[in-house]
Amino acid sequence: MIFLRRAVMVVLIRKSVSLLAPLSKNCCRSLSVTIRDEDKNVADTIGRKRFPKRKVALLLGFRGTNMFGFQLQASQPELRTVEGEMQAALRRAGVVAQENIDDLKKVGWTRAARTDKGVSAARHVVTVKLELEDDDIEKAITQINAELPQDIRVFDAVRVTKGFDAKRSCDRRRYVYMLPHCFLMSLDELIALFSRITGRDQARILAFRQQIIAAKLGGIHVADTWSLTQEEKQCLAHELASYRASAASIEQLNHILQAFVGTKNFHNFTAKIQSTHDSAMRYMISLSADDFSVPLKEYPEQNMHWLRLTVIGQSFMLHQIRKMVAVAAHAARTSRVPNIESAQAIVNGLTDPKRDVPLQHAPGEGLYLGEPLFCSYNQFKSDDSIGRHQLKWEHDHPKFELIDAFRRDVVENAIIQDGSPAALLPFIDHLWHILLFGFRLSPDDHIELCNLDARDLIALHGDATHQ
Known part of the structure; x- marks a missing residue:
C-alpha cells in the first residue's frame, strides 16, 4: 500500500509541474531530477520481490587494522568503518528493505559493543531485520559475505525475539x-x-x-x-x-x-x-x-x-x-x-x-x-523448539572451527604477525x-x-x- 501511495504522489507531482510555468528553468530542472529519482526509487521498490522480515542476530568477525573503528562516522562518512562496510554489503546483497537501509535504525540495527580505531573482533554480534527467501538464513549469509571485503566475515545468523537489543541484552563482554x-x-x-x-x-x-x-x-x-x-x-x-x-x-x-x-x-x-x-x-x-x-x-x-x-x-x-x-x-x-x-x-x-x-x-x-x-538471554529467552537458538558458539557448535580459525589466523595473526x-x-x-x-x-x-x-x-x- 505504501508503494502505491508513493506512485500516486509521483503522478501528482508530474501534473503540478505543468502548472509551474513562471518558475525559472533552473528550478524546473531541479524538480525534473527529483521526479526522475523518485520514479527510480518507486520502480526499484515495486519491481523487487519482497520476502518476510526476520529479526536476527548476526555473528561476525573483522580485522580492524585498516578500520576507523566499528561505528559509522556520520560526520566523516568517507572513513572506513565496519558498520559502513556492512551497510553497503546489506544494500548490495538485497537482503534488507532498500528504502530503509540508509538509516540503520530502520532495519533494526543494534550492536553489542563499539571498538576503537585499529581494534579487531574475533566475534561481534549485531541485529538486523533480514528479508529471507524461504526463511533460508544460510543463503542470506552467503549473499552478504559475497559483498563484504575479506577482512569482515559473517559466520552465523540466529533468530531472536522482537525485543532483543544487542547492547542491552549483552550481560558481559570478553576482551x-x-x-x-x-x-x-x-x-x-x-x-x-x-x-x-x-x-x-x-x-x-x-x-x-x-x-x-x-x-x-x-x-x-x-x-x-x-x-x-x-x-x-x-x-x-x-x-x-x-x-x-x-x-x-x-x-x-x-x-x-x-x-x-x-x-x-x-x-x-x-x-x-x-x-x-x-x-x-x-x-x-x-x-x-x-x-x-x-x-x-x-x-x-x-x-x-x-x-x-x-x-x-x-x-x-x-x-x-x-x-x-x-x-x-x-x-x-x-x-x-x-x-x-x-x-x-x-x-x-x-x-x-x-x-x-x-x-x-x-x-x-x-x-x-x-x-x-548473552547469559540471561540464553537462559530465559532462547527456545530451540521454535528456532530461537542460544547465542553462543562453543566447541560443540557446527561452525566453531570456522569461527575459531578466523580468530587464530586473521585476528590474532594480525597481532603476532607469524612470529x-x-x-x-x-x-x-x-x-x-x-x-x-x-x-x-x-x-x-x-x-x-x-x-x-x-x-x-x-x-x-x-x-x-x-x-
Missing part, C-alpha cells in the same frame, strides 16, 4: 590482550639493553627527562631528539623476540589482574570521566593470563613467547583495558606485587575516587574483542617511554613525568619541582 613476554622485562634489564643498542645510558636518559620537563613547564618547544630511530627499534625487536619472562613475573602479573576483579571506580583508567560520575563504576568479572608461543619467523628453532590476557567485564570505558594492562605489566616488571595483598593495595590506590593518577596505556595493537556474552619481530615494534615504543618518562603505580610515586600530555604535566608540576 583479549596479546602481550609479548618482553613487556615484563625488568627495568634494569631494559636499561642495559636500550643503552647497548642506542648508546644512551641511564644518566643520559635522565638528562633527556630533565630537559623535557624544564622545556615543557616553561612552554618551550623541544626538538624530538629522544625518539628511537627505526633502525634502533628493529635491532631491539630482534634482541627481544625470543625473550621469555620468568615464572615469578607472570605470577605477579596474575596477582594484579586478580586484584581488578569486582566493582571499582575506574576514573583513572579512562579519559574525561570524573570519579563522582556513575559511569566511572565498572564491574570486572574475571581476568587471567595464559602463556603460549609461536615459532620465530626468521629462526624457527626458537620461539616468540606471548601471554593471552583475557578480561571479562560487564562493560568497559575508553582506554580502560589498555590502562589496566599497562598497570599490571609495570607492577610485574618492578616486582611490586609479590602477593595478592600488595596487588590489592596498588589497585585500591588507583581506584580511590579521591586520588587522581595519570596512567599510560598499553599499545592498542594488542587488543581485540573476544566476544559479547615476526616486527610485531614487537609498538611495544618497544611503550617500553622506551617508560624508561624516559617513568610510570606511577601510586599517587605517592614521585616520578617527574608520566607522558607528554599537557594536562599531566600541569598535574605533575609539584613533583617535578622537588625532585
